[in-house]
Structure formats: structure tokens, C-alpha cells
Amino acid sequence: MAIVDFIVQNQLPMQVVPPDWPGGYWWHWLFFTVVLIGFVLIMVMGVIYVERRGLGRMQSRLGPNRTGPFGLLQAVADAVKVLLKENIVPDKADKLVHWLAPVVAFVPVLMIFAVVPFQNGALLADLNIGILYVVAISSVATVGVFMAGWGSSNKYSLLGAMRNVAAVVSYEMPLVLAVLGVVLVAGSLSMNQIVLAQDIPYILFQPLGFLIFFAAGCAEINRSPFDLMEADQELVAGFHIEYSGMKFAMFYLVEYAEAIAIAAIITTLFLGGWRGPILPPWLWFIVKVIIVFFVMVWTRATFPRVRIDQLMALAWKFLFPLALINLFVTAIQVLVWPDALPWIVIIINFAIMGILILLWSKFFKLGWGRLEV
Amino acid sequence: MKFERYGLGLIKGMTVTIQHLLRHPTVTQFPEQRLNISRRTRGNELIWSREKCTGCATCAKTCPQGAIEIVTATNLADNKYEVETYRVDTGYCIQCGLCVEACPYDALFMGYSFERAKYRRGDLVQTDDELLESPERPASAYFHPEIDEKLPKQTLLIDKIVEKRK
Amino acid sequence: MTTTEMMTLKTEPFVLNFGPVHPSTHGVYRMRATLDGEVILDIEPVVGYLHRGIEKLAEERTYSGFIPLTDRLDYISPMSNNLGYCLAVEKLAGIKVPERAEYLRVIMAELQRLANHCIAIGSFLNDTGAYYTPFMYAFREREKIIDLFDMVCGQRLTYNYMRIGGVSQDIPDEFLPALKKIVEGMSRWIDEYDFLLMQNEILLARTKGVGVLPRETAINCGISGPVARGSGVNWDLRKADPYSIYDRFEFDIPLGETGDCYDRYRVRVEEMRQSLRIIKQAMNDIPAGPVRADVPHLVRPPAGEAYAHIEAPKGELGYYLVSDNSIAPYRCHIRPTSLINLTALREMVKGWKVADLIAIFGSIDITMGEVDR
Numbered sequence: 027m028a029i030v031d032f033i034v035q036n037q038l039p040m041q042v043v044p045p046d047w048p049g050g051y052w053w054h055w056l057f058f059t060v061v062l063i064g065f066v067l068i069m070v071m072g073v074i075y076v077e078r079r080g081l082g083r084m085q086s087r088l089g090p091n092r093t094g095p096f097g098l099l100q101a102v103a104d105a106v107k108v109l110l111k112e113n114i115v116p117d118k119a120d121k122l123v124h125w126l127a128p129v130v131a132f133v134p135v136l137m138i139f140a141v142v143p144f145q146n147g148a149l150l151a152d153l154n155i156g157i158l159y160v161v162a163i164s165s166v167a168t169v170g171v172f173m174a175g176w177g178s179s180n181k182y183s184l185l186g187a188m189r190n191v192a193a194v195v196s197y198e199m200p201l202v203l204a205v206l207g208v209v210l211v212a213g214s215l216s217m218n219q220i221v222l223a224q225d226i227p228y229i230l231f232q233p234l235g236f237l238i239f240f241a242a243g244c245a246e247i248n249r250s251p252f253d254l255m256e257a258d259q260e261l262v263a264g265f266h267i268e269y270s271g272m273k274f275a276m277f278y279l280v281e282y283a284e285a286i287a288i289a290a291i292i293t294t295l296f297l298g299g300w301r302g303p304i305l306p307p308w309l310w311f312i313v314k315v316i317i318v319f320f321v322m323v324w325t326r327a328t329f330p331r332v333r334i335d336q337l338m339a340l341a342w343k344f345l346f347p348l349a350l351i352n353l354f355v356t357a358i359q360v361l362v363w364p365d366a367l368p369w370i371v372i373i374i375n376f377a378i379m380g381i382l383i384l385l386w387s388k389f390f391k392l393g394w395g396r397l398e399v
Numbered sequence: 400m401k402f403e404r405y406g407l408g409l410i411k412g413m414t415v416t417i418q419h420l421l422r423h424p425t426v427t428q429f430p431e432q433r434l435n436i437s438r439r440t441r442g443n444e445l446i447w448s449r450e451k452c453t454g455c456a457t458c459a460k461t462c463p464q465g466a467i468e469i470v471t472a473t474n475l476a477d478n479k480y481e482v483e484t485y486r487v488d489t490g491y492c493i494q495c496g497l498c499v500e501a502c503p504y505d506a507l508f509m510g511y512s513f514e515r516a517k518y519r520r521g522d523l524v525q526t527d528d529e530l531l532e533s534p535e536r537p538a539s540a541y542f543h544p545e546i547d548e549k550l551p552k553q554t555l556l557i558d559k560i561v562e563k564r565k
Numbered sequence: 566m567t568t569t570e571m572m573t574l575k576t577e578p579f580v581l582n583f584g585p586v587h588p589s590t591h592g593v594y595r596m597r598a599t600l601d602g603e604v605i606l607d608i609e610p611v612v613g614y615l616h617r618g619i620e621k622l623a624e625e626r627t628y629s630g631f632i633p634l635t636d637r638l639d640y641i642s643p644m645s646n647n648l649g650y651c652l653a654v655e656k657l658a659g660i661k662v663p664e665r666a667e668y669l670r671v672i673m674a675e676l677q678r679l680a681n682h683c684i685a686i687g688s689f690l691n692d693t694g695a696y697y698t699p700f701m702y703a704f705r706e707r708e709k710i711i712d713l714f715d716m717v718c719g720q721r722l723t724y725n726y727m728r729i730g731g732v733s734q735d736i737p738d739e740f741l742p743a744l745k746k747i748v749e750g751m752s753r754w755i756d757e758y759d760f761l762l763m764q765n766e767i768l769l770a771r772t773k774g775v776g777v778l779p780r781e782t783a784i785n786c787g788i789s790g791p792v793a794r795g796s797g798v799n800w801d802l803r804k805a806d807p808y809s810i811y812d813r814f815e816f817d818i819p820l821g822e823t824g825d826c827y828d829r830y831r832v833r834v835e836e837m838r839q840s841l842r843i844i845k846q847a848m849n850d851i852p853a854g855p856v857r858a859d860v861p862h863l864v865r866p867p868a869g870e871a872y873a874h875i876e877a878p879k880g881e882l883g884y885y886l887v888s889d890n891s892i893a894p895y896r897c898h899i900r901p902t903s904l905i906n907l908t909a910l911r912e913m914v915k916g917w918k919v920a921d922l923i924a925i926f927g928s929i930d931i932t933m934g935e936v937d938r
Contacts, residue, residue, distance in 0.1 A: 084416040085701040086425045181581050250696055251767055259589045259692050260923050328412045330768045331694025333920045334603055408764035415761040416698060425705045439719035461862060463630035495633035495725045500733065501862050509719065541719045542734065553716055557709045557746050
């Protein structure tokens with residue numbers, strides 16, 4: 027408790043960035059577009075470095091360490107290599123769809139960042155339905171993935187794309203329900219308002235919501251243990267098996283940009299966004315994003331991959347009911363005891379999370395196994 | 400899928416990976432850091448001693464790949480039987496070491512070096528003087544325990560890890 | 566409920582080629598799988614991509630000249646291959662092996678079993694989708710054993726250590742202390758694997774009850790080794806038909822109950838512990854003396870035939886030799902472990918999903934060098 031009090035008291039005074047900073051609507055638009063694209067590209071390089079080095083060390087090896095100091099330029103070297111590679115389009119491919127797929131997949135991911143606040147008010151568009159916008163936009167990337175799978179005219183990539191569509195459609199449900207819990211507590215759909223409302227990070231108010239959002243988010247963006255659509259042991263590379271050169275790089279970029287996007291949303295919704303003591307807000311934001319991403323790397327290094335039927339069962343039988351109950355409980359708390367002491371609510375919520383997970387672990391079998399053929 | 404252990408199994412695994420993050424990695428950065436290879440290394444070259452060789456061709460008969468070619472001739476002036484050509488196609492050689500083992504006069508050695516890549520297939524065929532021992536072509540102690548002591552002691556991974564954790 | 570009842574749309578099965586170049590086929594195996602969506606209806610194995618005619622090559626070489634080629638059969642466990650072949654020739658020629666050589670052979674064969682199971686477990690867990698972490702750990706342990714093999718015979722993969730009538734060279738002085746360190750440390754390292762994944766829910770879900778090989782089928786197909794023992798067939802040649810000096814050691818044969826992937830995995834881990842027990846006993850009892858019987862380089866066994874079989878890490882490995890009293894075998898037939906274990910694959914995978922196909926295939930632990938010979 028003392029720590030949280032310390033954090034709350036030591037926060038920098040919240041300077042509200044005016045909505046048209048730095049001067050004028052179009053300047054604001056231009057500035058933030060450039061900054062966002064730069065942010066995404068640089069962060070992608072950063073997280074690729076974090077992932078490869080982190081995975082390396084967790085696997086008792088070093089990871090890339092030759093290009094530049096500590097291998098920091100490895101992502102740059104890879105990018106140059108990929109740019110110079112030949113662009114191969116399969117003979118039987120649907121050329122237009124094959125060509126368009128990486129773009130369709132990349133644009134929505136970039137658009138998510140428009141509503142992510144880096145500082146109080148420092149965001150491209152402070153939509154009052156920010157989180158709804160994120161949920162709506164992030165699903166569009168799936169269309170790109172499916173186009174890639176279909177347009178390649180390869181059975182492996184088609185299987186991967188089908189898995190992706192199935193996973194995203196199913197996991198959207200618990201994802202949105204988990205978000206709704208936060209929205210109820212914060213009382214706003216705007217990302218900036220949600221951050222402003224978090225004097226205590228919502229991971230404490232919504233522990234179950236956080237877990238559900240993390241799992242569902244991982245499934246949405248193909249992170250392990252739900253990376254079924256590119257499952258390199260089964261489908262070799264899944265939907266992007268027929269891509270090479272820059273188009274492959276786009277998919278690679280999408281993968282990590284999506285991971286950053288989900289990490290940024292988790293940061294904003296559950297970890298207090300840009301708020302934190304001592305350090306400037308935007309740095310806090312980036313640090314939190316990288317921590318969340320590191321947890322994703324950590325799970326990737328440890329877990330085996332679930333099977334497709336288990337993936338679906340996990341969404342519908344485990345996460346979905348838990349998310350509903352979580353939403354229900356949160357609604358009651360917000361409605362009945364709006365002025366309850368935060369610590370009591372936190373303890374109750376953790377207890378509820380424990381009980382629910384125990385119950386569901388005990389009584390529900392996920393996945394049906396073998397079919398008679 | 401059933402969370403029989405309420406997710407504790409997942410957390411247990413994660414503790415192992417996070418411990419490895421803090422441990423020293425096992426790998427060696429090859430060109431800069433080199434481990435000593437075994438003293439008995441069967442490197443990918445053959446070392447031949449012209450003085451000891453009598454041209455009996457036991458090696459050529461033992462070679463499972465037929466990579467050794469030996470031409471002998473009788474030197475009538477000195478009343479000696481001597482080796483005219485000794486040719487090894489290292490491209491065919493599978494480094495089994497049977498020739499070294501079979502040589503009754505200890506005239507053959509396996510090489511100790513292992514970086515012997517060549518640009519051309521033809522360069523792999525080594526003849527006569529190219530096969531002699533030299534500082535660039537040290538001999539290995541495979542079936543020659545007498546040169547065991549001259550070679551550095553093998554670095555064992557197990558020792559290395561024990562050292563690092565101290 | 567069968568899949569046909571579930572279908573409402575008009576669908577048709579499609580054929581998907583796994584291999585010969587696929588990351589999880591452990592070499593150049595090829596499976597033509599008939600799939601109904603994700604469900605496997607049938608698979609048709611295609612072998613022969615790595616055929617080198619080793620049995621025929623044996624007829625062209627002397628008895629001792631064939632030993633290096635046995636390394637190339639099951640290149641994961643060459644020591645066991647050497648041992649099996651040498652036992653067959655010794656049986657044919659009636660050669661008595663010195664005591665010390667017998668002990669060395671047992672130590673090497675059991676170390677080889679450890680090294681092989683390291684790879685088997687590592688690649689099996691990798692096939693279930695754990696992103697290379699168990700694989701790297703397993704290879705790290707294998708590396709320590711490979712160091713010992715390098716020390717005694719000078720190579721890291723194709724050992725060519727056993728000879729007709731003994732072993733090629735005596736062990737150097739530093740061998741036994743290093744072996745002692747490995748034997749002491751190994752059980753701790755095996756515990757680490759257990760801790761990493763043995764109780765992981767996702768792994769349990771992916772392997773428990775998956776790819777069940779019933780006891781009857783295992784016997785009828787002639788399955789041997791950990792795959793058979795995972796199905797509860799108590800058949801270990803070290804006990805059933807003791808060769809070399811295995812009757813002097815105390816060890817247990819771990820048995821599985823259901824015969825699923827998890828049982829095969831567990832049996833392998835247990836076998837590693839039992840191998841350590843054997844090595845410990847052999848290490849303490851090893852006598853001094855010669856390591857090689859007085860056998861000429863060109864062995865000329867009397868006309869006749871002999872079959873020797875050993876419990877190789879993957880199962881029963883047999884060599885059948887026919888001699889016509891010349892320096893080369895008249896006929897050499899090898900009973901490959903992997904090929905015969907592979908025959909049960911079709912029964913095991915029917916009705917499972919694509920992901921399970923890879924996991925089940927990984928749990929059989931084959932080497933293509935041995936399948937195609």
C-alpha cells in the first residue's frame with residue numbers, strides 16, 4: 027500500500043497537452059502521424075531485439091550479438107537483407123490479393139496507435155469511443171491475413187489463415203468483455219480518460235480481466251502459446267509461407283506491431299498507461315510496453331502450443347464465461363458500492379479470480395480430442 | 400485440455416526459463432573463443448611420414464572408401480622398395496581412422512586441425528609432400544598415445560559450466 | 566459422432582504433403598496426409614529419400630571396414646549401431662571380448678542412450694510447439710556427453726569406436742572423473758526438464774491420451790523400444806535376452822500404461838535415470854586389462870550365419886550376417902528400429918488433428934538414416 031501511495035504522490039504534475047499541439051489541426055495531424063510511424067518502426071526493431079536476446083538467454087544461448095554494439099543493429103541488418111531479396115509470387119497465386127494482403131494487414135495495426143495516449147492528451151485523436159475504435163480496427167488485420175492465406179494458393183497457408191480467422195473471431199468475445207470491465211470502472215471509453223481515472227492501476231481492480239485480456243490478446247496477435255496460424259512445426263510458416271522479400275517483411279512488421287499494439291493497450295487499460303513517478307510520462311509508457319512484451323516473450327519461451335480445438339474451447343468454455351462473470355461482478359461493484367474502499371474491492375476481486383479459476387479448472391475439460399474416421 | 404493443476408504447471412515452467420535468463424549461457428563464440436578439441440581428434444586430413452612408411456599399402460586395403468592410392472617401385476640401385484606416390488583424396492575420406500589403426504609401422508596420423516575447407520574439389524586430393532607433418536598440420540594423438548602430452552588438454556563443457564557458476 | 570454427420574456444407578478431403586522438406590519430419594520423411602479440414606483421415610508414408618544402400622555396401626567392404634558405415638545408420642546413436650554390428654560379427658566368428666572392453670561398451674551404449682533420449686525428448690517437445698527451449702536444454706546436456714565421446718574416439722558424431730573383439734582404444738585418464746561429474750549432475754538436469762514441462766497443462770493437453778498405441782497393436786506391429794514400453798509391453802532386450810554383460814547390472818524397465826505420447830515421453834525420461842544407474846555400477850566395477858581381443862584386421866569368419874540384436878535407444882536393432890568364409894560379409898541385413906516403429910504411425914494418427922500428427926510423429930523418435938538405410 028505504501029508503495030502505491032508513493033507512486034500516486036510522486037507523479038509529475040499532469041500537464042495536459044492541448045488537443046491541437048503543436049499548433050493547428052493540420053500540424054497536429056502531420057506531427058503525430060510521423061511520430062506514430064517512427065514510433066512503431068523503431069519499437070518494432072526494439073522489441074525484435076528484446077525478443078531475440080531474451081529468448082536466446084532463456085534458451086541458454088546468446089542471441090544476436092554481432093551486428094553493432096550488443097547486436098543492436100541486427101534488426102536493421104535483417105531489414106536491409108529482406109529489402110534486397112527477390113520478391114517471389116507463386117505462379118498459381120491470385121496476384122492482386124497476394125500483393126494487397128500485407129498492406130491490408132499493416133494499415134489497421136498502425137491505425138490502432140492513433141488513440142493510444144503517450145502523455146496526458148498526447149495522442150493523434152482523443153476519440154471518446156477510443157477503446158471501441160481499437161477493438162473494431164484491430165480485427166481488420168485478420169482480413170489481410172486471410173487474403174494472404176487465400177491468395178498464396180497454398181494448402182499450408184490456407185490452413186493457417188483459416189485457423190487465424192477462427193481464433194480471432196472467437197477471442198474477440200472475451201477480449202471485448204474484459205475491456206468492458208475496465209470501461210465500467212473508469213466510466214469512459216476514451217483511452218485518455220481511462221488512464222486519468224487510474225489512480226491505482228486497474229490490474230489490481232480487474233485481475234481476472236487482465237488475465238483474460240492478456241490471453242485473448244495473445245491469441246489475437248498469434249503470440250505463443252496460441253501461435254497456431256504460423257506454427258512452424260506444423261504449418262511451416264502458416265499464412266506467410268509464400269511471401270518473400272519486402273512483403274514478408276511487412277508481415278513480420280505486422281506481427282511485432284500487433285504485439286506492441288496489444289502491449290500498449292494492456293498498458294493503457296490495466297497498468298496505468300503513461301502514469302508513474304519520476305520518469306517522464308512517455309518513457310513510462312514505453313517501459314511498461316516493453317515489460318508487457320517481455321512477458322509475452324517469456325511465455326513464448328516456455329509453453330508448448332495448444333491445438334486448434336483446445337484453442338477454441340479455451341475461448342468459449344473458459345475465457346468467455348469467466349469474462350461474463352467478471353463483467354457482472356464489476357457491474358455490481360460499480361453500481362452498488364461506488365464509494366467502497368479500493369483495498370477491499372481489490373481483495374474481493376482477487377478472491378473471486380482465484381475461486382473462479384479453481385472452479386473452471388476443476389470442472390471443465392477443454393477440447394474433445396480424437397474423432398472417429 | 401484441462402487445468403488440472405490450476406495453472407501451477409505453467410508457472411513452474413516459467414520459473415525455469417527466467418532462471419536461465421540470469422544464468423551464463425552455455426555457448427561459445429567460436430572464432431574468438433576456442434575450446435580445445437579432443438587430443439584424439441580425427442581431423443579432416445591425413446598426415447603421412449615418409450621415413451616410416453614402407454609402402455606395404457595396408458592403409459589402402461583397410462580404407463573403406465578407397466581414398467588412399469599408393470604407388471610403389473623397386474629402387475634397384477639401392478636395392479630398396481620405396482613409395483613413389485602416396486595420394487589421399489580427402490574428399491572421399493570419412494575420417495574413420497582405420498588406416499591409422501591398421502598401419503603396422505606407425506607412419507600414418509590423423510590431423511589435429513579441423514578448419515580445412517577448400518574452394519575446389521581438386522584441392523582436396525593431397526599428394527606426397529602435401530601430406531607430411533608440419534607446424535600448420537599438427538598430428539593428432541589418435542592411436543598415437545606418445546604425442547598425447549604435446550597437445551593441449553581438452554576443454555570439457557561440464558568443467559566450463561562448473562567454473563562459470565562459481 | 567462422425568465427421569460426416571457434422572458436415573452440412575459440401576466438403577471434400579484434400580491431400581497435404583508433409584515433407585520431404587518440412588521442419589518436423591526429422592529428415593526427409595514424407596507423409597501424404599488426407600485431411601478433412603484439420604482432421605487426418607489417412608496418411609500414406611513415402612520413404613526412400615535417404616536410401617544409400619548400406620546393406621549392399623557392407624558386401625563390398627571388409628568386416629571391420631563396415632563399422633564406420635554403421636555410424637551412418639542411426640546417426641543419433643552410432644555407438645549402439647557399432648555395438649550391434651560388432652556383436653553380430655563376434656557371434657559369427659566366435660570371438661571372446663575382454664572384460665574391460667565389455668564394461669566400456671556398456672558405458673558407451675548407455676551414455677549413447679542418454680544422448681539419444683536427450684534429442685528424442687528435445688525434438689518431441691519442440692514438435693509440440695515449445696519454441697526451441699527444451700530443445701536447447703536437451704542439446705546442452707547431450708553436448709556434455711558428446712564431449713566424452715570426443716575424448717575417447719576423436720569424433721563428435723560418427724564415433725566408430727567399437728571394434729570386432731573390443732573397442733578401438735582404452736579410455737584416457739581424464740575420462741572417468743569427467744564421467745563421474747556427468748553421472749552426478751545428470752539427474753539434476755533431468756529434474757530440470759521435468760520442472761520445465763512435465764506438469765505443464767498445455768503439454769499434458771497436447772500429449773495425454775493423444776496417439777494411443779494399444780498394447781496388442783504394438784506387439785502385432787513388432788514395435789520395440791520406448792514406444793512399445795510406453796504401451797506397456799515389457800520387452801527390453803537387456804533383460805529379455807541379455808547380451809554383452811547386461812545381466813550383471815541392476816536396473817528397472819519403466820513401463821507406460823495407456824500408450825499415449827505422454828507415456829512415451831515419460832518412459833524416455835525414466836530410461837535416462839535407469840541408464841545413469843547402469844553407468845554408475847559399470848563405472849565402479851570396471852576392471853583393468855586389455856580392451857581388445859587379438860583379432861586380425863581382416864576377420865575371416867567361418868561360413869555360416871548369425872543374428873545379433875541389441876536394445877538400441879530407439880528399440881531392437883538387429884544385424885543379420887551371412888559369411889562365406891571370405892573377408893567380406895556375403896549378406897548383411899539390418900533390422901532397423903525406426904522403420905518398424907514407424908509402421909504404427911498410421912494407426913496412431915487417424916482421427917487426430919494436424920498438430921497431433923506432428924506430436925505423435927515426434928514421440929516415435931525416428932532417424933531417417935535408419936529408416937531408409
